[in-house]
Amino acid sequence: MFTTxxxxxxPLSWSRPIPESVARMRGAWRGVQDHVPxxxxxxxxxxxxxxxxxxxxxxLPPDALGELLNVALSGKHADAVNTRLLKCLIPAxxxxxxxxxxxxxxxxxxxxxxxxxxxxxxWLIAMFDFIDHKEQLYALYGFFFFFLQDEKLCPYICHxxxxxxxxxxxxxxxxxxxxxxxAKMGMQPHLQALLSLYKLFYPALVSITLPAKMKTxxxxxxxxxxxxxxxxxxRNQRTSPVSQQLILGPTRLQSRKRKWNTQLILxxxxxxxxxxxxxxxxxxxxIFSPTESFPLEKLCTFSQLLQNIHCxxxxxxxxxVLRNPLLLHYINCIKDESIYLRLNYWMxxxxxxxxxxxxxxxxxxxEDFKDFLDTVYKAECFLQEGISxxxxxxxxxxPLWDGSCCRLQVLRLVxxxxxxxxxxxxxxxxxxxxxxxxxxxxxxxxxxLESLKELLxxxxxxxxxxxxxxxxxxxxxxxTTLSGLVNCVAELIHFVGQLCAVALxxxxxxxxxxxxxxxFYETVCDIYLKxxxxxxxxxxxxxxxxxxxxxxxxxLNQLCYIIYRYRTNLVAAKExxxxxxxILQFKFSSQTYQEYNQYIMVMVGCLWTSSAFQKxxxxxxxxxxxxxxxxxxxxEFRNSFNIVYHPALTGYAILFLEQAWPHDKxxxxxxxxxxxxxxxxxxxxxxxxxxxxFFIESSIxxxxxxxxxxxxxxxx
Amino acid sequence: xxxLLRKQWALYSVTPLYKFSYANMKEYSRHxxxxxxxxxxxxxxxxxxxxxxxxxxxxxxxxxxxTDRDQAAILVQIASxxxxxxxxxxxxxxxxxxxxCVFGDELLENVPEDFICLPLFLANxxxxxxxxxxTWFQKTFDCCFSRLTISPLNLxxxxxxxxxxxxxxxxxxxxxxxxxxCIPQRLDISYAIHPEDAQALWDxxxxxxxxxxxxxxxxxxxxxxxxxxxxFKIHLSATRLVxxxxxxxxxxxxxxxxxxxxxxxxxxxxxxxxxxxxxxx
Numbered sequence: 003m004f005t006t007x008x009x010x011x012x013p014l015s016w017s018r019p020i021p022e023s024v025a026r027m028r029g030a031w032r033g034v035q036d037h038v039p040x041x042x043x044x045x046x047x048x049x050x051x052x053x054x055x056x057x058x059x060x061x062l063p064p065d066a067l068g069e070l071l072n073v074a075l076s077g078k079h080a081d082a083v084n085t086r087l088l089k090c091l092i093p094a095x096x097x098x099x100x101x102x103x104x105x106x107x108x109x110x111x112x113x114x115x116x117x118x119x120x121x122x123x124x125w126l127i128a129m130f131d132f133i134d135h136k137e138q139l140y141a142l143y144g145f146f147f148f149f150l151q152d153e154k155l156c157p158y159i160c161h162x163x164x165x166x167x168x169x170x171x172x173x174x175x176x177x178x179x180x181x182x183x184x185a186k187m188g189m190q191p192h193l194q195a196l197l198s199l200y201k202l203f204y205p206a207l208v209s210i211t212l213p214a215k216m217k218t219x220x221x222x223x224x225x226x227x228x229x230x231x232x233x234x235x236x237r238n239q240r241t242s243p244v245s246q247q248l249i250l251g252p253t254r255l256q257s258r259k260r261k262w263n264t265q266l267i268l269x270x271x272x273x274x275x276x277x278x279x280x281x282x283x284x285x286x287x288x289i290f291s292p293t294e295s296f297p298l299e300k301l302c303t304f305s306q307l308l309q310n311i312h313c314x315x316x317x318x319x320x321x322x323v324l325r326n327p328l329l330l331h332y333i334n335c336i337k338d339e340s341i342y343l344r345l346n347y348w349m350x351x352x353x354x355x356x357x358x359x360x361x362x363x364x365x366x367x368x369e370d371f372k373d374f375l376d377t378v379y380k381a382e383c384f385l386q387e388g389i390s391x392x393x394x395x396x397x398x399x400x401p402l403w404d405g406s407c408c409r410l411q412v413l414r415l416v417x418x419x420x421x422x423x424x425x426x427x428x429x430x431x432x433x434x435x436x437x438x439x440x441x442x443x444x445x446x447x448x449x450x451l452e453s454l455k456e457l458l459x460x461x462x463x464x465x466x467x468x469x470x471x472x473x474x475x476x477x478x479x480x481x482t483t484l485s486g487l488v489n490c491v492a493e494l495i496h497f498v499g500q501l502c503a504v505a506l507x508x509x510x511x512x513x514x515x516x517x518x519x520x521x522f523y524e525t526v527c528d529i530y531l532k533x534x535x536x537x538x539x540x541x542x543x544x545x546x547x548x549x550x551x552x553x554x555x556x557x558l559n560q561l562c563y564i565i566y567r568y569r570t571n572l573v574a575a576k577e578x579x580x581x582x583x584x585i586l587q588f589k590f591s592s593q594t595y596q597e598y599n600q601y602i603m604v605m606v607g608c609l610w611t612s613s614a615f616q617k618x619x620x621x622x623x624x625x626x627x628x629x630x631x632x633x634x635x636x637x638e639f640r641n642s643f644n645i646v647y648h649p650a651l652t653g654y655a656i657l658f659l660e661q662a663w664p665h666d667k668x669x670x671x672x673x674x675x676x677x678x679x680x681x682x683x684x685x686x687x688x689x690x691x692x693x694x695x696f697f698i699e700s701s702i703x704x705x706x707x708x709x710x711x712x713x714x715x716x717x718x
Numbered sequence: 719x720x721x722l723l724r725k726q727w728a729l730y731s732v733t734p735l736y737k738f739s740y741a742n743m744k745e746y747s748r749h750x751x752x753x754x755x756x757x758x759x760x761x762x763x764x765x766x767x768x769x770x771x772x773x774x775x776x777x778x779x780x781x782x783x784x785t786d787r788d789q790a791a792i793l794v795q796i797a798s799x800x801x802x803x804x805x806x807x808x809x810x811x812x813x814x815x816x817x818x819c820v821f822g823d824e825l826l827e828n829v830p831e832d833f834i835c836l837p838l839f840l841a842n843x844x845x846x847x848x849x850x851x852x853t854w855f856q857k858t859f860d861c862c863f864s865r866l867t868i869s870p871l872n873l874x875x876x877x878x879x880x881x882x883x884x885x886x887x888x889x890x891x892x893x894x895x896x897x898x899x900c901i902p903q904r905l906d907i908s909y910a911i912h913p914e915d916a917q918a919l920w921d922x923x924x925x926x927x928x929x930x931x932x933x934x935x936x937x938x939x940x941x942x943x944x945x946x947x948x949x950f951k952i953h954l955s956a957t958r959l960v961x962x963x964x965x966x967x968x969x970x971x972x973x974x975x976x977x978x979x980x981x982x983x984x985x986x987x988x989x990x991x992x993x994x995x996x997x998x999x
Contacts, residue, residue: 262849
């Protein structure tokens, strides 16, 4: 109790380097002689002057404050010194609660004079709002109460008690004490104030009548420090805005005036009161009523939820479930329409009223709205489904969206739009997104593609869950809904394909964009096998060719993997078609197979046979006439475009040559043939080009191995 | 019903109230009185005054329904006791608010029984009381209040429709106020039309009795605009209509209403209920 806790200082006080003067000053105080009259003690005078100047300039950091407070109240020095010290105790950021506690302990010891004690109490009142960790101070309520007996200190003690009183501080013996004091000293305004506060908490305990409105109960104690505090605050405001916030105290949300009906402040879950009050009147009749409902305020753990799930009530405000994962579990289990209606009514209003790009006034509250959208998104992820009022909000507000405010949040919410008829959704979702997409930066395009990929995944996951549920309940899936689903998903994929093709033109085949596009198609290629949905959509030529001819090996690798997966899906579909006796509603059209074959021929031509430019039959392909090829002046153009010469893989070829022929300085790619070709292939595989490996092993059968008749395979 | 007239009402749209019961209105009165008293004292720790003896009264308003499916309107009043000079205690209503639903079929269709749909809320009195009452309702019945703003398009509808209503007693001039954003100060243009002239114009525009179409409203407004233009060379169509006053009622786009005639009260409320429902959905 007698030493200041050095660690109590707020981190912010260290954000600015402590002035050297402060450091010197603190060290100096420890060595100052006691009880030497001030005018003779030059050293002491100097230290005092330093302390005052530092305090008035920028305020004292917390531990310096604590130390000086201790010095002032320890009675080591004369009154004049103590007075000057107390007057210069201006905090830079906070007053540590524990230094106040140790100061109060000095008060109890009584070593300093009563005028110093008085000044300390006035200082405490003035600095009350700057004290952090007030719990320790609340614990000292009794100590302060004891000091009421001292007549001189009584007014200030009353003021401090007024600031510290909470409901639990009001005890009958304290009320009696106050009434006794009043009887002794007469009706003093400060005693009146404290009594009326007690009466507010417990009107039954304080039975005397108190006079009506009184404007001021307490004398103004702040005046001595007010000017200095304002000065320090102003100066600190200029230097570091962060510490300014700490001085002001209240959180951002509270310090701004919000409308009373703002919906963004989510309440804590509490049981509804209206039901309990009504049931009170009938409870005495209904002795055999079922067990009382479990109060929501006590719900903390998952096991509590499981134990009490049969008698849980819903909270009075449904909005409080969004931040409470236990309650989200609960509403997931209970199929009650009114829950969803309540949640949707509230969320619809909240999103509509607080949307910052729909209403000009709301632009101040961007951070709050972002937090809110984040909360909604997290709740949707938890429930693994979209909330309908959120979906409607997106339809209403996307046409007005500028694409930049709350971008991350809005795009994430787009990915939870439930599967509906896509043609209905198109004007509200696709058109605004497409408009923003084509006119925005590369990064926006990639964000949109990512969110559309997640949208697709969520739809597919939902479909899988539906299948599971249907298989459990032994209801055969309706073919009509399945075809509707297939159409929706196909429309989305086509839409994204169009976006991708145009985007690649706009961004000149940027690798970053290609990566996101191929990520999307990595989901698309496995729809049949992974999600059990009979759909296969190939990437458009505008996506395939830029990926095939890209300069980046990662892209090429990814493309190979995707084409390999397409093959696996097509083969599986064909097999099930042949094997299953039942007539399948869906089978992939021959056009799909044709398109796939065209792609695979080009790929093999690019990577293996160097014949891509001659033999590409795709209508949007890279077929070139021989004359044009001759004009390129590439020698042996018939052999010069494969995995050795492809621009994406040239780097690997060079590295391979350096390893295989370390002494040969000329880079002769034609050396890679025959056995070396196989080594080169192995080398590529070890470099992480797994996709390439899958593609070559599945789509290219070599003469040296046993030929396997596969669709689209090429023999060498 | 007379106390509804000639008062300035602030308009709000309210989402359906969950588990509100007409039978428990006495309970609600008691709870709300305690809540109002507690809220009023909060933040006044330095000035602990006398008990303001606030009482909240709940009652139903009969006759403010469109169809039978509409829920009965609810009136909430805050009365405070004051002492008159002669020593008697007098109760004075300091704030009133009422919920109603007139022809709210669109909203009522798919709503389960637990919900009471009263989408329109009108409040008269101090804003602090509105905030307190609204907070209590939001907390207890899980509803949301939001200010009902009225677009110029809807204001034009109201101007046209209310001009069409025949008024027996002394008619007041139809006044339209337009706002023009100007630098440095906003310019407000007030356009007053003699009630008989306005009615005559509307009668010529309207084709079928009892039915109003968008074209008729547009035509009516265009006639007014062109007349104004002929005299003042100002195109009112480029300005924003913010307030409409007729002998029936006057309404401001910020969501303030004053009803002057009780005869067409249902018609006025019907329009406003429709706007409130649009804002909720």
